[in-house]
Amino acid sequence: MRDDRGTLPATKLRHRSAIRRRAVPYVFVGPALLLLLAFGVLPIVVAGFVSLTDLDIAGLANRDNVSFVGLENYRTLLSDGDFWRSIRVTLAFIVIGVPAIIAISLAIAFGLAQGTNRWFRALRTFYFLPAITAIVAISLVWGLLYNTQFGLLNYLLDSVGLPKVNWLSDPTVAKFSVGIVAVWRATGLNSIIFLAAIQNIPQEYYDAAALDGAGEWQKFRYVTFPLLRFALMFVTVTTLIAWLQFFDEPFVLTDGGPVGATTSVSLFIYREGFSRNQFGYASAGTVALFCLILVVTATQLRLFRRNDAS
Amino acid sequence: MPRSGTKSRRRFVIGVIMTIGALLTAFPFVWMITTSFKPLREARTYPPTVLPDEATWESYVTLFRDLEFGRYLTNTIIVVVVGFVGLAFMAMAGYGFARYRFVGKNVMFLVVLATLMIPVQVTLIPSYLILNKIGLTGTVVGIAVPTLVSAFGIFLFRQFMETLPDEVFEAARLDGAGEFRIFYSIVLPLSKPILAVQTILTFIAGWNSFLWPLVIAGKQENYTLSVGLALLNQQQSVNPPLQMAGASLMVIPTILIFVALQRFVVAGFTMSGLK
Numbered sequence: 001m002r003d004d005r006g007t008l009p010a011t012k013l014r015h016r017s018a019i020r021r022r023a024v025p026y027v028f029v030g031p032a033l034l035l036l037l038a039f040g041v042l043p044i045v046v047a048g049f050v051s052l053t054d055l056d057i058a059g060l061a062n063r064d065n066v067s068f069v070g071l072e073n074y075r076t077l078l079s080d081g082d083f084w085r086s087i088r089v090t091l092a093f094i095v096i097g098v099p100a101i102i103a104i105s106l107a108i109a110f111g112l113a114q115g116t117n118r119w120f121r122a123l124r125t126f127y128f129l130p131a132i133t134a135i136v137a138i139s140l141v142w143g144l145l146y147n148t149q150f151g152l153l154n155y156l157l158d159s160v161g162l163p164k165v166n167w168l169s170d171p172t173v174a175k176f177s178v179g180i181v182a183v184w185r186a187t188g189l190n191s192i193i194f195l196a197a198i199q200n201i202p203q204e205y206y207d208a209a210a211l212d213g214a215g216e217w218q219k220f221r222y223v224t225f226p227l228l229r230f231a232l233m234f235v236t237v238t239t240l241i242a243w244l245q246f247f248d249e250p251f252v253l254t255d256g257g258p259v260g261a262t263t264s265v266s267l268f269i270y271r272e273g274f275s276r277n278q279f280g281y282a283s284a285g286t287v288a289l290f291c292l293i294l295v296v297t298a299t300q301l302r303l304f305r306r307n308d309a310s
Numbered sequence: 311m312p313r314s315g316t317k318s319r320r321r322f323v324i325g326v327i328m329t330i331g332a333l334l335t336a337f338p339f340v341w342m343i344t345t346s347f348k349p350l351r352e353a354r355t356y357p358p359t360v361l362p363d364e365a366t367w368e369s370y371v372t373l374f375r376d377l378e379f380g381r382y383l384t385n386t387i388i389v390v391v392v393g394f395v396g397l398a399f400m401a402m403a404g405y406g407f408a409r410y411r412f413v414g415k416n417v418m419f420l421v422v423l424a425t426l427m428i429p430v431q432v433t434l435i436p437s438y439l440i441l442n443k444i445g446l447t448g449t450v451v452g453i454a455v456p457t458l459v460s461a462f463g464i465f466l467f468r469q470f471m472e473t474l475p476d477e478v479f480e481a482a483r484l485d486g487a488g489e490f491r492i493f494y495s496i497v498l499p500l501s502k503p504i505l506a507v508q509t510i511l512t513f514i515a516g517w518n519s520f521l522w523p524l525v526i527a528g529k530q531e532n533y534t535l536s537v538g539l540a541l542l543n544q545q546q547s548v549n550p551p552l553q554m555a556g557a558s559l560m561v562i563p564t565i566l567i568f569v570a571l572q573r574f575v576v577a578g579f580t581m582s583g584l585k
Binding site: 021022024025026027028029031032033035036037038039040041042043044045046047050055060108111112114115119120123124125126127128129130132133134135136137138140141142143144145147149150151152155158159184188241244245247248251252265266269270273274279282283286287289290293294297 | 320321324325327328329331332333335336338339341342345353354355356357358396399400402403405406407410411412415418421422424425427428429430431432433434435436437438439440442455456457458459461464489490493514517518520521525535536539540543550553554556557558560561564565568569572
């Protein structure tokens, strides 16, 4: 920190060592930053450029087959029924999924916060497992539970006299079936974040509130909730972004079906890009998704900031 | 006394509810493991059984003998090992941002934060085109490199390293230690908790990654476990024990590592500034 100051290049030797010392921080941040630029920032630029061309598999082999088409891809995208359906599907997942994940994670975090003994700590592991295990593997397991011929869920329904459900082949039900897996998976990490936030609240705050005669609900309303605001904001923003990127579960469980009922925006882009090899067109979808995420994130940050001010 | 009585009773009731919830949450894993040991015939009977009547290793043997899961496992391990190079880069960057002042620092850190918002799906096609250009599509290195460094990782390292006491650094400099020496023999040992967290996260991210390997792997010999498993799903949709054996192969190592190191994870989230 003090390296930048007071190093006068009086002699050549000192000059050289001053340069070397100035280079130190760049050596530390350089490799990571270069990788982030190459695979985080550059792709955005490339996507923006490619979205203005008709790059496809032939163009990948020979650049002569690529031509500049201007905003043509975006025009097609805006009149593409499949694209709009994928937007509607993604929004439906968000509208139900975000509140569900937040409510369930908060409930689990409060439950886990009630005890600090070995038992409660062991329980944490159970809730956390879905968050750390491979979603491909997990989706397969759920696919088996949902199986209409010999799956466990239909057997359970059957044994209490309820009709069987077409978990993955009915367009409306499939949305919920796929969504349940995602909610099940997302609650683990978010509960831990909420739990950490709850445990960070000093006990004295509660003691003081109790002295003032606050009941359990009032303690929650006036102590816990305000102090959880940062965790809430963090979870809301990241959960929303996660739903905008929703891919693995529908890809493995339903491949976007039936009749597109679970085709998220990400799945739409993947299919245009890598099944149909329409890289230019898929890049336009990519840019659209990126803008969507930017707008959503900015709006949320603004909303939370306004709440903070009031 | 009556107050503490109701309190401990409440805690007991909540404990019971939480336990039931935990068992329900973990149930798919139980089902996965028991099904993986069932003979094919039994896995496809109705009503389904919880425990296999005649447990068999058959499906696991099939994965390695008739399918390429040994190969996929090796590839996955390579991806994870390369990932640890990224971990070193993230630690260095976190340290650089936490402890130095330099021209362009703010802009660079803004770039790091900005990439936090860029989803994998957005970089998917352009990254594919970039790797195609430099000839790394269809290689295990191509699978590993684009996700080596995560902005979130750098952010967590910076948050932690900013809290290290100045005196340690002053003392080391007075002793004549060079900057890299300080990083290696003082900062890294002091950063054990955050290193533990990041090690787990790096392992999990590399081991579980799916979409990118799916796109970039190309030839079957480059598949990772996740890609091989998704492919198996499409080929063998009527062989549940085989699918579940593959799923178990992917899931069980993560669970073992997590259970062994889990106390660091909660601690890590607490100290990472998510308060």
